[in-house]
Amino acid sequence: MDDSPPIVKFVSQKISKIRWKPNQNQYSHETDVFATGNWDDEAGKVCLWKLPSMEQEVMDMEAGGYDPAVREPNLLCEVPHTGDVTDLEFISADHVVSSSSTGTVTLYRHHTNSQTLGASMSWEGIHKDPGDKGCPCTCLTTQGEDMVVSAGEDGRINVLNVAYRKPVRVIDKANSCTINGITFLKQLEVISVDSSGQLKVFDLRQASGDPVRTFALSGEQTPLQCVARHPTQYHIVATGAYDGVLSVWDLRQEKFPVTPLEAHSAAIWEVKFHPNNPDHLFTCSEDGSVWHWNASSVASLVTGTGAGSGGGSLFSQNTPTGGAGNMSITSPWLVLDSGRQKLDVKSKLSLTLPLNTIDIVSQILLCGSDEEAIYAMDIPGIR
Template structure:
């Protein structure tokens, strides 16, 4: 199902793309974070509509030069965002309108080189997660750092949270985070507990397949979907994590990012290194339905095969498969943005969101 797709060539690879929040949930502004440039950047964009709705042109409002590759970006609100780098640093950026009508991006706080290896070489800050003013970062160095946006110092460091690269992290409660590493181990850390040991751990699958991304259900944070380097999606109920709820054979290559629709959490979006962008639906009129993450409706055997869940999901391709990785997606109502390695950004407009 190919939607209303608007592609724009921008001459750089995009690793993260995020809608700027709007009080009326109708944002026309977004940021991109580049990678693999001699000089990377955070750019703030807006859309200009032509006379025909088919003509939509993004244009740059402001450019902020950035050291290293952008590895993650999240808005706190419409004026502030947090961005992490491949050099192990985390930035707290502010977007302001000047008296002359211009827009400025300034650095409010910098936690410099908080991820580094034992020889002091910089380590990628691979991921971070936000809960109100708290930010918890994960790195290639296996370290977890706890930050607060009101404090310039690192509040806590779990030096050896893992012996290999941590690829993804998400809050499951205000006091607990879930991490995924390059060997497929998932670990839950209680931030109230001293020491480096997790309170719980389990394997993503039977093999040592790296976890690449995590997303929690908007209404049920104990329900988490993990993407892996083989392209599969695994659904977990963290209240009973001996086995996954669902194991979905999905993309043909590594899953880059997963997002639930914030207003319609029975619908999910995923993208991959194989250049695929998919829309997962469980409540489409006329379909067999089924709850995406309702454990009580699942069979007694938690390891459900792909065949047994075919009638519970409908998956739609939002645009033709690209020949380069789609690294990042973001949602706003019925619009999806994606950033890619083919040096283009795409807006998919008027996506069919079934309610």
């Protein structure tokens, strides 16, 4: 099952972002609808797709009429989008928000009865260069069903509320270079990564707009391209760098907060913890690959529940021994400096052109690429 080929849907557009739609039932993580955005095309668009259920596949097989094409995602609806889609997030089960290379952020509503997408709010040109011309909004993050935070090439951070047509807060000089990724740490705290290799934490309640904490990779200023927060331990974040290095950060530490792991041969565009099983992490890269990082064997060593042999490749960090200090270790991602710890790392997909985006819910991993295709694959044993 683990080696079963992915479902492939050729869509005649380069996929820049892909995101699972949350289930309206808060007690279930299962979903079969996802959104995509494209880039480098004459016509930008945001699309919604539906992945046929496994139950339907079983019924088709039992009826003797199984066709592999039946498992391909079906297009539900699409809506024009001005510029490239640079980021995409669901703010609720029926609302998805996108950021654009034109500097605009748009909120779309999915009308389920008519199966249409329509723009319900747009914040135009909220990212600008010194000449007051629009510049790309590079990333966004959401909190609850009403708050959106965007960041861009202008180093600006905008706090948006879906009830207001103008930003409710603007941090003009949040950064002197491009902000490449941003995510919420807590309800009113965000963390950003930038082209100088820094992580900056902003408390949106503070009037000054200055970061409350700043972390940096040592040595050369390698751009950080993406950031993901651990779903249950908010002091742990993972970042992907332009040189292909995956790093895990412990934000409780000041001196040695980072564990760098040699990873891809080119830029990491997205990193994702599994939302319900964060011992598993996924990365995608400019080199055309998707990797599955499994820290379960390390977790067994931390908890003392198994031998932890893992059978995977050995990765050790470059930070000084003892960087974890005397803090209690509660996550396998924080003990990777020990030579005994092994990560099981598998390549899930390998293409010729860049893999730009990934998302995972339950045991289905979605991928989008410059090969103008969507990929869906089962990751057994994770839910």
